[in-house]
Structure formats: C-alpha cells, structure tokens
Amino acid sequence: MKEINIKSAKHWMRRAIYLALPFGLALSSCDENKLLNPIPNIQLQDAFLFDTPERVLGQVNGIYTSMKDGSLYGGRYLMLADIRGEDFINRTQNVFTGYDAWSHTVTSGSNDASSGWGSSYTAINAANLIIDGLAAYPTAVSETLAAQYLAEAKFVRAFCYFGLVTRYGQPYTKDKGASAGVPLRLKGETTPANNDMARSTVAEVYAQILKDLDEAEAGLPLTYTTALLNTTRAHKNTAIAFKTRVYLTMGDYAKVVTEAKKIVSEAAPFSAPTGVKNQLQANVATPFMTDYTTTESIFSMPMTVLNIVAGQNSLAYTYNLNLEYNLNASGILGDPTWPATDARKTNFTRVAGGVTYLKKYNQTNPALDYVPLLRYAEVLLNYSEAAAKTGDLAKSVALLKAVRNRSDAAYVFPDASISTADALVKTIWIERRIELLGEGLRSNDLLRNLLTIPAKGSGGLSAPAVAPTQPEYIFPIPNAELSTNKLI
Missing domain, CATH: 1.25.40.390 (Serine Threonine Protein Phosphatase 5, Tetratricopeptide repeat)
Known part of the structure; x- marks a missing residue:
C-alpha cells in the first residue's frame, strides 16, 4: 500500500506542525522553536498530537479532510461510480477524467484503479491513528469528547471501507461475501513495517463496517450547534x-x-x-x-x-x-x-x-x-x-x-x-x-x-456490456499495492 508507506515519522511531524499552526499565535518563542525544530521521535510525535484538546480536534478535522481528497469523496470517486453505468457518454477519451472506467478498460496500472485505493487507505489510516491515539492518551480530552471523536473516526473508517469493498470486491449478494475483499487495516501505521497483509473476505469487511457503524451510532452526538456542522x-x-x-x-x-x-x-x-x-x-x-x-x-x-x-x-x-x-x-x-x-x-x-x-x-x-x-x-x-x-x-x-x-x-x-x-x-x-x-x-x-452493466456509446465511442461473471465487473487491485504487499 504505497500511499501508507510514505507516512514516515518525518511526514507525520510535518503534518502535526501544520495542524497546530492555527493555534500558534498564542505560543511563546520557546514553543515556536519546538514547532519549527521537532525531535523526529514517533513517541514524542504521538504525545505532541494528543497533548491539547485543540490538537486532538485538529486530528479529527483531518480525517474529514482526507475524505475530501479530490480522488476520493471530494469528486472522483462519485464520478467513476456513475460513468461506469449507462447514463453518461464520454466525449474526450481523457484517462484523467475516467475514460478507462467508462470504457471498462481499467487495469492494475490505471489511474482509475490506483487513485481511489490509495486515498481511501490514507483516510482509513488517519482514522486509525485517532482511534489508537485516544486509547493511548485517555486524558487528552474529556470522556464525552473522546467518545464522540472515536465515533467519528469509526464512521469515516466504515465509509471508506464500504467504498473500497464495493469497488474492488465482488458484490456481497453474489456469494454472501465469501469472495476476497480488501486488506482490513485497523491499526494506525507510521512506517511500512506492517504493509504485508492478506485480503479479508467481503463478508469480513462488511462485518467490520457494521461494527464500526453501530459503535459510531452509539457515540455520535444527536446534533451539533450549527447547520454547517450537521x-x-x-x-x-x-x-x-x-x-x-x-x-x-x-x-x-x-x-x-x-x-x-x-x-x-x-x-x-x-x-x-x-x-x-x-x-x-x-x-x-x-x-x-x-x-x-x-x-x-x-x-x-x-x-x-x-x-x-x-x-x-x-x-x-x-x-x-x-x-x-x-x-x-x-x-x-x-x-x-x-x-x-x-x-x-x-x-x-x-x-x-x-x-x-x-x-x-x-x-x-x-x-x-x-x-x-x-x-x-x-x-x-x-x-x-x-x-x-x-x-x-x-x-x-x-x-x-x-x-x-x-x-x-x-x-x-x-x-x-x-x-x-x-x-x-x-x-x-x-x-x-x-x-x-x-x-x-x-x-x-x-x-x-x-x-449486467449495459453497453453504451455515441459519436464513435462505445463501451461494451459487462456481465457479473467478467473480471471487468469490479476494479483490479492497483500495481502500487501489488508491488509493496507480498500477501495480496
């Protein structure tokens, strides 16, 4: 999973600094020096991210920012899901705006295969780091806020895993989820040490999604104070x-x-x-x-x-x-x-x-x-x-x-x-x-x-029908994962 591999200690320290900057106006020059010259130690980095309620909130806001990535739920994920169907006609043959997905020619090397995979796992890892951090630093925020933040992280993780399993795994209804799904990563990673991980079954992924959503429902607030937050x-x-x-x-x-x-x-x-x-x-x-x-x-x-x-x-x-x-x-x-x-x-x-x-x-x-x-x-x-x-x-x-x-x-x-x-x-x-x-x-x-995904076409461009038995029915695992995960 190449995108997670790059989450090195140095990267996460830079991210910590970025998230802390909005609150930096009140920092002393000594604190500023610590921010600009951090000690590259993972344990200190974790403590830094969870040492004030404001920084914890910054991490929670960050998981929504990860979801909003342009290659994920900020746009492309929705677009690829719609153009695979029969209601849109491609006009440009532009591979950067989904032509491979529209024409059912996605390969392991296609941008359409890699973009959603990598950005999904990046958001999942951000959620996992919050879940792990709240457990490691139980006094970082109040019990009420900790329960809410944990619930938000689990919701985001569930949402992203649903996107992955419905794109890269066979439909649950095909065989009650017996087919291979996606790797189920439930721990936050800052190094590539645990990158090798086999695919869980579709049923196992759905079970985790529902577990996360049930726990999220229990911990999430009924409402927020503004329509924007709601x-x-x-x-x-x-x-x-x-x-x-x-x-x-x-x-x-x-x-x-x-x-x-x-x-x-x-x-x-x-x-x-x-x-x-x-x-x-x-x-x-x-x-x-x-x-x-x-x-x-x-x-x-x-x-x-x-x-x-x-x-x-x-x-x-x-x-x-x-x-x-x-x-x-x-x-x-x-x-x-x-x-x-x-x-x-x-x-x-x-x-x-x-x-x-x-x-x-x-x-x-x-x-x-x-x-x-x-x-x-x-x-x-x-x-x-x-x-x-x-x-x-x-x-x-x-x-x-x-x-x-x-x-x-x-x-x-x-x-x-x-x-x-x-x-x-x-x-x-x-x-x-x-x-x-x-x-x-x-x-x-x-x-x-x-x-069957219906055939479509107009103006010289066409895409064939794709039956549930054909490999093109789902997206292939991208090369970035195949090359870095020996158990996939």
Whole structure:
C-alpha cells in the first residue's frame, strides 16, 4: 500500500506542525522553536498530537479532510461510480477524467484503479491513528469528547471501507461475501513495517463496517450547534442513514427497514423524529443550488473559496465546465417515465450543441458546490425498496411518491408499475437513477443487484456490456499495492 508507506515519522511531524499552526499565535518563542525544530521521535510525535484538546480536534478535522481528497469523496470517486453505468457518454477519451472506467478498460496500472485505493487507505489510516491515539492518551480530552471523536473516526473508517469493498470486491449478494475483499487495516501505521497483509473476505469487511457503524451510532452526538456542522460532520442520523445503504447493498432488507424506521417517521411528510430533523426540502434544487446545509443533506463534503476541489477531480469541471460527459439520450434521460415537467430535469440538465449535460453541480469557477454523500432522498428510496422486498407495498409506494411528487406533483405512477413487488422494485430502481443522478450510486446499484452493466456509446465511442461473471465487473487491485504487499 504505497500511499501508507510514505507516512514516515518525518511526514507525520510535518503534518502535526501544520495542524497546530492555527493555534500558534498564542505560543511563546520557546514553543515556536519546538514547532519549527521537532525531535523526529514517533513517541514524542504521538504525545505532541494528543497533548491539547485543540490538537486532538485538529486530528479529527483531518480525517474529514482526507475524505475530501479530490480522488476520493471530494469528486472522483462519485464520478467513476456513475460513468461506469449507462447514463453518461464520454466525449474526450481523457484517462484523467475516467475514460478507462467508462470504457471498462481499467487495469492494475490505471489511474482509475490506483487513485481511489490509495486515498481511501490514507483516510482509513488517519482514522486509525485517532482511534489508537485516544486509547493511548485517555486524558487528552474529556470522556464525552473522546467518545464522540472515536465515533467519528469509526464512521469515516466504515465509509471508506464500504467504498473500497464495493469497488474492488465482488458484490456481497453474489456469494454472501465469501469472495476476497480488501486488506482490513485497523491499526494506525507510521512506517511500512506492517504493509504485508492478506485480503479479508467481503463478508469480513462488511462485518467490520457494521461494527464500526453501530459503535459510531452509539457515540455520535444527536446534533451539533450549527447547520454547517450537521451537514459536514457525522451525527447519529448520519451513521443510521449510511447503514441503510450498507444493508441494502448486502440484500438484508429487513435490517434496512429497521434502521430506516429510526430516522423516517411513520407517515408523510417523512422526517427524522430524533436528532437532526432530516427531511426532504420542498424544492429539489435547494440542497444543490441555494443552501447546501439544509436538513436534506445528511452528510456532504464542503467547499469554500480557499478550500475547494478543482480541475479534473471536480464534479462541476467534469460534467458542467469542460463537458467531459453528456447524458445518454438512450439512458435515464430518455426514459418515458421522466417527463420534461419534472423539476429535476428542468433544474439539473441543460442542452448545448444538441446534447444534454448534467448541471447538478452548477458552480464552476470556483467549484463551490458541496459534494453530497448522503441525502434524505436516498434514505427514503432505500427504505422504499426494502419495504417492497419485505412485502409492505403500501409503505413502499408512499415513500416512492414522496420523492417523485416532490419534483413532479402531477405525476401518477401507472398501476402496473406499482401493483406487484417485482414491478414496484423496478420502478424504484428507475426513480433512483433519476433522483440520484451524478451522486455516485449507479455502479453500486447495478452490482448489488447482480445486473449486467449495459453497453453504451455515441459519436464513435462505445463501451461494451459487462456481465457479473467478467473480471471487468469490479476494479483490479492497483500495481502500487501489488508491488509493496507480498500477501495480496
């Protein structure tokens, strides 16, 4: 795991200095000298990072910063997950904006294989270092804060492992997780000494994800003091919402229902009864174009003028500025059940040069759109699908209508599309493609249902269909890991 190998003592000392600098104005000249000329000793480095509550908080903030990396949840991870599906057409053959992923030609040497792997493990290692540090320095912060920070680190670790196992491991539903997954690293590393590690099974990785999420739910606060923090840091509802995605991916529909009921009221209008009052906004455009911190946005990566993801990792750049991909006229854009009157079509698409583009990420210079990682609309659709799968068609339809009619109040689902469980599930899958377009969920929806990734193409560029039995169905382990991990 090359990216973790570089986390040497010297690197972590530099990082410690960086995180401490905002608080340096109050330091004496003696303290300043210590900062600028640190002793390169790992034990002293650990003590330095955990010797004040402010520095511990800096480490916690750092795990979210690691998640926000442009090659991870700051942009590229979502983009690669969507363009593998059938709803986007590549225009540039640019390998730096996902052409290999779009065309299903990812190899162990491809940038698309290596970028997400390395940045995921970097974020996981940052979370592990906090978990280890809080145990080693139990008086660094109050018991209450320690429990919260530990929960936040476990949430981030679970989120990143889910991204890894769903990209580089076979779907859990294929064989109940018996296939090889990814190395399960649960200790913080500052040297390459423990780099050799075999892959855990998919089931083992999921078990750890759920363990982390259950413990995170127990330790996370119900709410923070501002809407910004409620959107950008994990709280109880964040962990619960994410569990609905994890259980849905595993095909454990009863567990999806159990978790969803914690944050979805019994009747419409649906909202979370405890903690942050997560709910849909009246206007679907609000969370994307007006206010990134509404209660619909359960968890997002924030952007500011001085702290953005720019260039080829930016979703706004890829979809709406450099126009690397247009929406496929034969994909969800052309589905007859998505009429032109739907607010998602009028707000989130635009036509230029005779083709249609996604403009859900609308701020291009600078790219200030928050990156949505969990929205309440997804929770309702996760719950809707699970309810249909477990026989509660009435609840499933009510949840489905809450999402659809928010954007198209006049739309009426044909009876044939919702009258049976099978028909209803397929209708929900279509709704997911419309509602969550460009939010990084299409690949996982195809794979968790063991569906063939459809062929697509236009203008001379094409990509073949990929069946669940083909090696291209998942990403290969990157060369950086193969060359440095003898047990992989």
